[in-house]
Amino acid sequence: MNGLFHFRPHHFLCALGFQGKGYSDDFTANMAQIVAVLRGPDGGNTLLEVTHQADHICAPCPHRRGVSCDKATRIAGLDQRHAAALRLKDGDRISWAEAQRRIRAHVPRGALAQLCKGCQWRDLGLCDAALNKLHEST
Numbered sequence: 474m475n476g477l478f479h480f481r482p483h484h485f486l487c488a489l490g491f492q493g494k495g496y497s498d499d500f501t502a503n504m505a506q507i508v509a510v511l512r513g514p515d516g517g518n519t520l521l522e523v524t525h526q527a528d529h530i531c532a533p534c535p536h537r538r539g540v541s542c543d544k545a546t547r548i549a550g551l552d553q554r555h556a557a558a559l560r561l562k563d564g565d566r567i568s569w570a571e572a573q574r575r576i577r578a579h580v581p582r583g584a585l586a587q588l589c590k591g592c593q594w595r596d597l598g599l600c601d602a603a604l605n606k607l608h609e610s611t
Contacts (some may be wrong), residue, residue, distance in 0.1 A: 477566075478507060479528040480521045481548070482555035485572050486504030486580070486589070499533035513537070517570030520562065523561045525552055547591050554588050577607055 487513075491508045495501030507529060511519055526540040536543045538583070554563070559575045580588065582605055589595045 479519045481525045481528045481563040482550040484530050490603035492599045497535050503533045511569045519569045
C-alpha cells in the first residue's frame, strides 16, 4: 500500500495522532497500514489527494455508506474546519511532508479543542500529544 492516498481534510490530523485505535478491527488495520507508509523512510514524499467523500481511511469503516457516512453532518463540519485551517481544497494534492508543514504553520498547540470539536477520539489526547510533538520537532 503506497503511492497516492485520498484523504478527507480531517484525516491529516487523524493520521498524525493515530495510535492503533479505531472503529473496528478492519478499520484499525487499514489505518495502521496507511500510517505506516506515512511514517516510513520515504513517507514524507507520499502524495495525498484531498476529498470530501469517503477516502482510503474510510474504506473499511463500519459507518461508511458508499462515498458518504452515517455521521455525514458531523464529519462535514470536521472536514470544513480542517480544510480551512490547512488551506486545503477538494482535489488538492500535497505530500505528507507538506501536510505536516501546514499543520505546524496553521494549527497551534491547543487548537484541536475547536478544530476537532465533536470528534469522539479527541478526549483520548492522542492528537494533542502528536501535535505537540510535531511542534517540538521544529
